[in-house]
Amino acid sequence: MEIKQLYTNCLSEAAYFIASEGEAAVIDPLRDVDTYLQMAKDQGVKIKYIFETHFHADFVSGHIELAQKTGAPIVYGPDTEASFKIHMARDGEEFMVGKLKIKAIHTPGHTLESTCYLLHDEAGEPYCIFTGDTLFVGDVGRPDLFSGNLSKEELAGMMYETLQNKIKPLNDNIIVYPAHGPGSSCGKALGPETFSTIGVQKATNYALKDMTREEFVKEVTTGLNAPPSYFPVNARINKEGYDSLDEVYEKGLHPLSVAKFKEVVNSDDAWILDTRASSVFTEGFVPGSISIGLDGRYAEWAGTLIPNKQPLVLVTEAGKEKESITRLARVGIDNVLGYLEGGYETWKSSGEEIDMIIDIEPDELAMDIPHDNLLEIIDVRKPAEFEAAHVKGAVNMPLDTLADSLNVAMIDDDNNLYVHCAGGYRSVIAASLLKRHGYHNLRNVLGGFAKMKTEKGIPVVFPDGVKA
Numbered sequence: 001m002e003i004k005q006l007y008t009n010c011l012s013e014a015a016y017f018i019a020s021e022g023e024a025a026v027i028d029p030l031r032d033v034d035t036y037l038q039m040a041k042d043q044g045v046k047i048k049y050i051f052e053t054h055f056h057a058d059f060v061s062g063h064i065e066l067a068q069k070t071g072a073p074i075v076y077g078p079d080t081e082a083s084f085k086i087h088m089a090r091d092g093e094e095f096m097v098g099k100l101k102i103k104a105i106h107t108p109g110h111t112l113e114s115t116c117y118l119l120h121d122e123a124g125e126p127y128c129i130f131t132g133d134t135l136f137v138g139d140v141g142r143p144d145l146f147s148g149n150l151s152k153e154e155l156a157g158m159m160y161e162t163l164q165n166k167i168k169p170l171n172d173n174i175i176v177y178p179a180h181g182p183g184s185s186c187g188k189a190l191g192p193e194t195f196s197t198i199g200v201q202k203a204t205n206y207a208l209k210d211m212t213r214e215e216f217v218k219e220v221t222t223g224l225n226a227p228p229s230y231f232p233v234n235a236r237i238n239k240e241g242y243d244s245l246d247e248v249y250e251k252g253l254h255p256l257s258v259a260k261f262k263e264v265v266n267s268d269d270a271w272i273l274d275t276r277a278s279s280v281f282t283e284g285f286v287p288g289s290i291s292i293g294l295d296g297r298y299a300e301w302a303g304t305l306i307p308n309k310q311p312l313v314l315v316t317e318a319g320k321e322k323e324s325i326t327r328l329a330r331v332g333i334d335n336v337l338g339y340l341e342g343g344y345e346t347w348k349s350s351g352e353e354i355d356m357i358i359d360i361e362p363d364e365l366a367m368d369i370p371h372d373n374l375l376e377i378i379d380v381r382k383p384a385e386f387e388a389a390h391v392k393g394a395v396n397m398p399l400d401t402l403a404d405s406l407n408v409a410m411i412d413d414d415n416n417l418y419v420h421c422a423g424g425y426r427s428v429i430a431a432s433l434l435k436r437h438g439y440h441n442l443r444n445v446l447g448g449f450a451k452m453k454t455e456k457g458i459p460v461v462f463p464d465g466v467k468a
Contacts, residue, residue, distance in 0.1 A: 001018075001098075001099075001100060001121060002017070003016065003017075003128065004017045005195065006035065007194055008330075010299050010300065010327060011058060011297075012180050012182060012190075013028075013058070013180055013184070014028070014178065014180065014181065014194055015027060015028050016028065016130055016177060017036060018097055018100065018119070019097075019098070020097055020099050020100045021098030022044065022045050022098060023046055023048045023096075023097045024039075024045040024046065025047065025102065026047060026049075026050050026066060026072075027051045027053065028052060028053055028061065028130075028179050029062035029063060030059065030062050031060045031065065031242075031329050031330050032329070032330065033062040033065050033066040033069065033245075037066075047070040047072045048097055049073060049095055050066050050072050050074045050075065051075045051102070052075065052076050053077075053115055053116065053117070053130065053132025053133065054076075054077075054110060054113055054114040054115065054132050055111060055235050056179075056234065057186070057232065057238075058185060058228070058231060058300075059299070059330050059331055060238060060329065060330055060331065061238050063238075064241055064242065065245060068244070073086070073087040074086045074087065075087045076089065076113055077104055077106050077107075077115025078106045078113065078115070079113045080113040082239055089104035090104070091104065091106035099122040100120065100121065100122065101119070101124065102117050102120075103119075103120070105118055105129075105166055106166075107131075107162040107166050107167070108155070108158045108162060109156065109158045109159025109162045109163075110132070110140070110141030110143060110145070110155070110159065110186075111141075112158075114132060114141070116129050116130060116131045116132060116135075117130040118170075126170070126174050128174060128176070128177055129175070129176060129177065131167075131176055131178045132178070133180065133186050133187070134159075134167070135163070135167055135176060135201065136178045136181075136184075136186075136187050136190045137176070137178060137191040137194065137195070137196045138201075138204065138205055138206075139187035139188055139189055139191065139205065140187060140205075140207040140220060141187055142186060142187055142220070142227075143156040143221065144221070145186070145231055152221050152224075153217050156217040156220045156221050159216075159220065160213045160216040167198070168202065172197065174198045175197055176195060176196045176198060176201060177195050178194070181193070185227055185231075185300075188220075188223055225382070226400075228303060228304045228400065229303075229400070230303035230304060230331055230332065233303075233332055234303070234332050237332050242332070245326070248325065248329050251335075251336065252325045252334075252336030253321060253322060253325065254337070254338035255338065255339060255341035256339060256340055256341055258346060258350045260338075261313060261338070261341075261347075264311075264313050264338060268337060269311060270310075270312055270337055271306065272286055272289040272313055273302070273312050273315070273324075274290065274291050274293075274316075274344070275294045275298065275314060275316045276293060276294075276316065276344070277293045277295045277317075278291060278293045278296070278425050278428035279424075281293065281432070282356060282357040282444055283356060284344065284354050285354065286340070286347050286352070287354070288355075288436055289355075289432060290432050290433060290436060291429055291431075291432040292305070292429055293428070294316075294320060294327070295425070296426075297425075298327055299328065299330050300331070301399070301429060302328055302331060302333055303332065303333065304399075304400050305403065305433075306333055308332055308333060309335055310335060311335050311337050312328075313338055313339065313340065314336060314339040315340045316339055318342075318343055321339045324336075324339075355435060357428070357435065357443075357444050358442070358444065359444050359445075360443045360445060361445075361451075362445060362447060362451045362452045363457075364443075365452070365455075365458060368416075368418075369458065369459075372416055374415045374416045375418065376411070376412070376415040376418070377391050377393060377394040377395065378395055378417055378419045378430070379396050379420060380397055380402060380420070380426050380427055380430040381396070381398065381399075381422055381449065382398055383396060385422060385449075386398075387463075388462075388463070389460055389462050390460065390461055391420075391452060391461070392460065392461050399429060402430055406437045406439075411434075411439065413439050414441075417434065417439060417442035417443065418443045419431050419434065419442055419444055420448045420449055420452060421449070422448045423449075424444075424445075424447055424448045427444050427445065428444055
């Protein structure tokens, strides 16, 4: 028996590869399925089933493409409605993979079709459960993402029944393998681990504590941040289907000369996406570029900030072109029209105009605060981060809503703008958006709030007062 968790940090997503006696199953695969095909080839096993725990909203699954390339059926739980062929499992239906038995357990609440898969080992003993977004480490799936005509309160009520009747009765030693880990927007506050046990979750997960249905519904529906804007799009794509990744590569893996690059930008109204590290981007970039570096939560921020069908051209580090396209496709962005051949250095050496963002250390900001009457500090962290502590006088413009703020001219372009986030990744994205909207009098604060809050001379507001 082999059970391998394939964890993708950029999306906080876990897929699973299970193998026994020449047969295999894949649970919640990503859109780029070559990894699973290669694993099957290396182990000499045949992929027999593709199990989906639900229609994912935070990424485009590889279920359709993997089925086309293997002939394996796509298994969803009860109440599933899809635009492609599936095997709709009955509650309690069992599937054999080699000597392993996998039992479908219908667990509505996160979505109507949400289903967990309980795996029995070769001895027939319950060994682990793949919980999808029904049960996370320290949390449960939010009930407000893809619920049809049901309210989040109605789905939360279903989740309560699911946990009471389907999850809590399981043996304490059963391993919990969820679909997501820390950082995912599919729950409120996922714990730091990517797996656990039923016993540990009963003892530590707030959602498994003893409470009434009414108390539970209030608990899981309170404090939900707005989900990323691309979630409904991805849920629809997963339900209706998508182009193969091979077609996406065929369209996007085109090297463009500087002249052709400029032509595509102008004729196709393409956005320029620069996927180099944020620390490199600030030193010089093609004017108008949006920075979303591969070194951070690239796919998530691309999905949040870039319209689904927006034409794109890329500027990447050499050899990172395919990775840039693949990780975009994972969130349904597949309209890349090519990449700048030779990258930024080719653009620069061609004598084209360049742009840059000035980086400053927090001590420079501390020196400017008492003397600059036009100084404006823009904090692009989430509201909860801002409320926990922030620089006195700072304006909170969360990165996911920054474009809306710029479109209604909430920033005075005469001010000296100092942009920061928690550590530096999001602030560079924000600064690139500001540049694209015509704001050039700005500074990116290196190290973000993590360094700023310890800098003498920068007053920080905490819930219990101001500390300088």
